[in-house]
Amino acid sequence: MSLARFLIKRLLQGVFVVWGVVTIVFGLRVIAPGDPANVLLPPDVGPEVRQQVIADLGLDQPLYVQYWEFVSGIALGVPEGLFNIATGQPVGGLGLGTSLTTGTSVASRVGRSLPATLELAIMATVVAVVIAIPLGVISATNRYSVPDYGATLFSLAGISTPNFWLGVMLIIVLAVQLDLFPTSQRAIGIPGVVDLLVSGQLVAAAEGFRTWLWYITLPAITLGTYFTALITRLTRSGMLDELGKTYVRASRAKGLPDALVRYKHVLRNTLIPIITVVGLQLGTLIGGAVITEFVFDWPGLGQVLINSINSRDWPMVQGSLIVIAVGFVVVNIVVDTLYTLVNPRVGFD
Amino acid sequence: MSHAGHRDDLLRVEDLTTRFYTEEGQVNAVESVSFDVRDNEILGIVGESGSGKSVTALSAIDLVDSPGKITGGEVWLRDAELAGEFRGDKPEAVDGDFVDLRQLPTGVRRALRGPKFSMIFQDPMSSFNPSLTVGEQIAEAVEVQRRASANPRSTRSRTQGYGLGKLLVDSVVPGRKYTSDESHERAIELLDQVGIPDPVERADEYPHQFSGGMLQRAMVAQALAGEPDVLFADEPTTALDVTIQAQILDLLRDIQQEQGMSVVLITHDLGVIARMCDRVGVMYAGEVVERGSLEAVFDDPTHPYTQGLLGSIPDVDDPAPRLEPIEGNVPNLLDSEMPDRCYFADRCPKAMEACLEHPEERAVEGDRRHTARCVLADDEYDPERALDESQFEGGDGE
Amino acid sequence: MIAPRTIRSLKRGLSRNALAKVGIAIVVVVLFVAIFAPFVAPDRPGTQNLNESRQPPIGFEKATTQEVPVKENGSVVFEDGQIVTENRTVYENSSWDHPLGTDGNGRDILSRLIYGARVSLLVGFFGTGLAMLVGVTVGLTAGYYRGKVDDVLMRSADVMLAFPSIVLAIALIGVLQDALEQSIPDPFVQTGVAPAFRSALGLPTGMPESTTLPGTIIVVVALVNWVWFARVARGEALSLREESYVKAARALGANDASIMFRHVLPNAITPILVLGTIQIAAIILLESALSFLGFSSANISWGFDIALGRQYQSTAWWISAMPGLAIVITVIGLNLVGDWLRDALDPGIEGEGGV
């Protein structure tokens, strides 16, 4: 079965999951105790305004009508919104409605904050992969040695440390006491990597790059640590399994040099299954980003989500949830396709 | 120790001992095993599961991984060149043209894998790397030999002349890779030589696209890359159906005769031994209990275990009404539980008092070429001196 | 219930592995401290004592010079409109009644950690238990019946997976508020055993009568983590149903339900329990994150104390540091026990489970 058919099948599954996501988000509102309206309305709003909003949002309609409107609103809004992004106009549609507190369109607010989260997530992933894979390989290939114990203890501590506490301690030690890094915020006015990629003038911002890096270091470490520890453990145990397989003994029987057996054969087969696990664990990464943004006051989607929940701005919460979940689905489709491309055993059927 | 052996011996293994240090305790997988391999012959090693036949082969070519360890014995290989090289600084390791590989540095032993020894395994599907094409993996085997002959000294170094640095450069720079085009062509020739139809296309396919029989042929092709002198075949046809097994056995026979190489065929199937082997060694509980020519072992089996084995096989041409099985179970090889007597005594119908000491390998009626590790080799069974149940300490006896 | 062979391989795993011993030691200590909190805590977790606020932990006393207004017989001295100040070294001494120091309101940090352990472990155990119940039922059914049942159930699991657990948890809490709060009476205090013990030792009595259990968090955490159990249980059911002893049971006339309970579940329980230990650790991390963000209604919890300590990040670092250490140590202990179980019983689950 060709790549195209696999993609179609995977996209169909993705659409089903997105439909599931939208349904759950709608369901959240329904299961809220008491009158569903008060989830959508700030508590201190007067009775006539309340009536007005209920009428506008059609909250008095029967449930399935509301649900239909909600889903079709998003379904129709998305293509229109994407079109706007493509043509560079302000993102109006996406059918996510307007924020109750700021009155601006949810989609544009979410759209503006997304790059900051993506930037953090990408930096954390890069940090994780660059450190974790070599560490996992080294500790797997020379067992019962100092690097092996070091890597094991580091990765154990890494997955056992709550990232918010790590962030707080990094701020206290590195930022406050030693004053090496800013205690919070993101480099203001300096376009982040994602914005640069979008707007395409990466070279001109060389000076800005140093400040941008200065700001993003602590948050990236905070977010990346759990992920680095996890991938180190997976690489190590994956490699140990693979080294026990018959084809490794057959390769040595052929007289192949160790470097070839270890890195061309074993490491490659170890990394293939790790791709899927990384895909699955991306949810943890995005979850971690939400907390890291809260700790470092980083203007990303996670902060938008937390603030909108605290200020009971439900349309904004809905928008953030949907975008995060859809983002996760898209990333997983990419990861699955990558896995199937890299792994010859699994055809596209 | 003089090596009065047969003049065209190629490989002489003496008192090879390999132990596994597991959590349950020390397992004596191979216990002072001796056998020799002559030029241009197929030597059979037969035994049931747990007899140590596979570990014997792996020990001979130094492929035992931890927790296993080769703890004793000598592996004499006839190699005039190597003998000349080490006659100077390791005189005790050289005897005429023979060199004891166990006394040589690891790098030298490892460099022999390919040009001198190679090995094929039971399950072809798990003996190939699933994510590389078959052609690439065979080309690798050819490339190792090409680079070894181009620069013999480097293959004995720790990184065998191809460390992580070179690998990184090869994988980063496009167009550079470990296997050269010549080795790919040679790989295709090898695939053709082992009878795989349209080898050019098949070389670019992955192991899971091959049938069991075809992949086993590919494994033989890979083993021929270095034109080895001795090919160890560990249960090569056990995982195959009988009609495919017949094809592979014919292939092994043809290749052995064409290349004039020796084959050590390890299997539990006495039929395969009878069809293929000139000489046979029977293994039980980590020891060679009987060895000799095919006629000697099949027509005049001396060790009761060999007799028991031959008696318990149903014959497809004239089925006996009832089989005579060997009672009891194979012993586990935990050193703590292995009694210092003949390991087969508790299952042996002809056990006698003499069997309470561990028997030595004895020539059967004076014929040096047919030996058995049993008192019956040069003694008759005498019911008066029979051993009864009570004299066995330990063991469940059921 | 546990087969002798499992116990033997566990012991052998233990003897070989020092880390496992450390793990078990930590878990046992944390459990002991959580259960017998009223006996062990030096002070009442909630009492404030403003003049002892921000005391450093033992060994971290330090003298800092501070601008202090000069006072003459009780009133501040002014000089051309400015308050006269002088540098005076202020000793921040620590004391043994507050070994880990005190927080912004003078509350004893060690006592709060001890009581915080209760909340975390309770949420950990109940949350994992609930998640296991839901997940294993869904997973076993999906794995055993395969086909359309499997498709539907596992697709719905995929939908849940689309939300990072913390994100879904926040949303659920935002909706559920603290509708499911439970307060669990503390048997030791109510029966008077703890107060008697404490007064005998001259320790301050009046320990909290009950612990508020963040019911919402437990439900939310279970709703978010059942997916990992479903995946492992499904994998086990898929492979176990092909085992010959399951076919043999069917040949003997057993119906699906009895096969599921007699053959599939007992053999699937090992990987599920191993995942359980790892999930308790993951849930404790999640619960502390939620309380750090202020979404937990429990009055004493490690995450919340860390958040409280942030405002003193430059002056009293230990307020945030200590609860964080408690989390790390507890979670390390649980992960070590999880690794030991996994290595000893080799259930073959890799990289499953996550926050």
Place this chain on the structure above:
Amino acid sequence: MSFDVETDEVEYEGSLVEVEDLEKYYYENDTLFDRVLGREPTAVRAVDGVSFEVQEGETLGLVGESGCGKSTTSETLLGLREATGGSVRFKGRDVFRMTGSERTEFRQDAQIVFQDPFSSLDPRMTVGEIVTEGLRIHGLAGGEERTERAKDLLERVGLSARHADRYPHEFSGGQRQRIGIARALALDPEFVVLDEPVSALDVSVQAQVLNLLEDLQEEFGLTYLFVAHDLSVVRHISDRVAVMYLGKVVETGPVDEIFENPQHPYTQALLDSVPRASVEEYGRRGGTLEGDVPSPRNPPPGCRFHTRCPHARDACTKELPPDYDTGERHEAACFRVDADHEYWESEPLPHASETGEGTSVGGGIADSSD
């Protein structure tokens, strides 16, 4: 020691087990999304129209190489897998349409022993519980009586009563197969399917289990369906033999007929390939068949063996040969049996050399013809 519920001996005509045109297909890419994509599920025709009978007290050997569908047949026969087509009658009653008490009785009368000793016993149950699970399911005996019965059964298969409260991992492969056999005997069955019961065992242990099976057949008048790929074991234990290739039966008949006078080229090739454990075997070439078994996803048209048969001719690719009767209830599905079939005029296929009558074409190097 009979525990069977059955009181009156129900009369039925024909043989104990009659399999009529049995089919079992597996469907690939058959998920929800394949439906949506409108892709037809491809059928793997593991068992494609198999018919045979097993007389009471007889042992029918079902032999063939891996992938020929013999194990699938044996499991579908007992209703452990859902049949796609065809019927199975046990004592005259259609097994697939049995319900309620009929089904319970069938479960007591027909039992199975599996191949892999390490996956046929539940590791979490003691040997005593395993052996008497059938009694517990059918409520035929109380606790105390059950333990007694367990000890009885273990003794009968050559193990000791002491083993009742041990766990499976404490036993060797051979001992585990004995436990599997004891479990099958617990309900006093009449018909036992033996699905490669000795293939995973070493030769010496294999002989012990084969002797045990023969003794039990003697003592309890059992009827066996013995599935195996090892021809010498099949010849030793069977009264009649059915040879299967790629989901179909190609030849059936009494054991000596099949082994001494094989009619179907596949059976001849099988017998020729088997290495004999005797000195005369030295140097004999057995590779009469070329190539591999085709995939059951798209089996070759006409006679399925024509792609490998050394005597294949054009006619073989046209239609499926019927089961010709070659006397003494010996049938073979090959046109060569019928002297005046137009097969004899049609052109031999390229890979089938006309010269040697059944001599080995061999896949080896020396004389590969093409």
